[in-house]
Amino acid sequence: MSPFPWADFAAALPWTVLTVVAVLAVTYAVAVRQRRHSVMDVAWGPGFVAVAAVSWFLSAGEGDDARRLLLLLLTAVWGLRLGTHIGWRARDGHEDPRYVALLGAAPGNRDIYALRRVYLPQGLVMFFVSLSVQVGMFATGGLGWLAVLGVLLWLTGFFFEAVGDWQLQQFKRDLRRRGTVLDTGLWRLTRHPNYFGDAAVWTGLFLIAADSWPGILTVLSPALMVWTLAAKTGKPLAEQAMSGRPGYREYVEATSSFIPWPPKRT
Numbered sequence: 001m002s003p004f005p006w007a008d009f010a011a012a013l014p015w016t017v018l019t020v021v022a023v024l025a026v027t028y029a030v031a032v033r034q035r036r037h038s039v040m041d042v043a044w045g046p047g048f049v050a051v052a053a054v055s056w057f058l059s060a061g062e063g064d065d066a067r068r069l070l071l072l073l074l075t076a077v078w079g080l081r082l083g084t085h086i087g088w089r090a091r092d093g094h095e096d097p098r099y100v101a102l103l104g105a106a107p108g109n110r111d112i113y114a115l116r117r118v119y120l121p122q123g124l125v126m127f128f129v130s131l132s133v134q135v136g137m138f139a140t141g142g143l144g145w146l147a148v149l150g151v152l153l154w155l156t157g158f159f160f161e162a163v164g165d166w167q168l169q170q171f172k173r174d175l176r177r178r179g180t181v182l183d184t185g186l187w188r189l190t191r192h193p194n195y196f197g198d199a200a201v202w203t204g205l206f207l208i209a210a211d212s213w214p215g216i217l218t219v220l221s222p223a224l225m226v227w228t229l230a231a232k233t234g235k236p237l238a239e240q241a242m243s244g245r246p247g248y249r250e251y252v253e254a255t256s257s258f259i260p261w262p263p264k265r266t
Helices: 006-034 039-058 065-089 097-103 110-129 131-138 145-173 193-210 220-232 235-242 248-254
Strands: none
Touching (some): 006 039, 006 110, 006 131, 039 065, 039 110, 039 131, 065 131, 065 145, 110 131, 110 220, 131 220, 145 193
């Protein structure tokens, strides 16, 4: 197995940084024009796709071609589906309530405040989490059992995220269940199948990269994604918004908080 091309990887980093900056700049321009910064949520998944595509192009002739193509395809399928889903959900053109609450307390210009509180943090997270994909693109050596495990975990995560989003969408369309709690399907196994799926997807991508040195050094990248979803902005904010619904306390007591698990008998 050839040694890892550190010099070429280092030379690619400024380009992936510029890619993240370009994605944020375009998104910010659109957000200011539409006067809704929740556009950033739509660009979140495609932003990772852009970083993966640039890394794939710059790693040509350096990393293992099978791993490069696998990482590109899996990142693209995840990112484009997520962007399409959120874009369709936000087609009414209204600002997301989370952004209304955040930017409503802006001490001055709302758009400038959004740069610091929305775009800068998400840009840093996007670059750091995508390091697993960036390093994996330059990794040498063929795919092994750890990569196979990563693909299986990615498939599991993609299933939970995509199906969980679809089930939630169908639930919201049912006017008879408005104001109630979704506790069927995948939502019976975990209170957050979409967030769990997202975490599993990026852990799977890390395993594909970690199948070859030095991909294992990027372990903090999926760890940041999991922490963000489970303990920072994903699960906590969603549960805070749901806490007042009738039956939600019983749902919390019976259903796993994150990792899918059969519900408790109540």
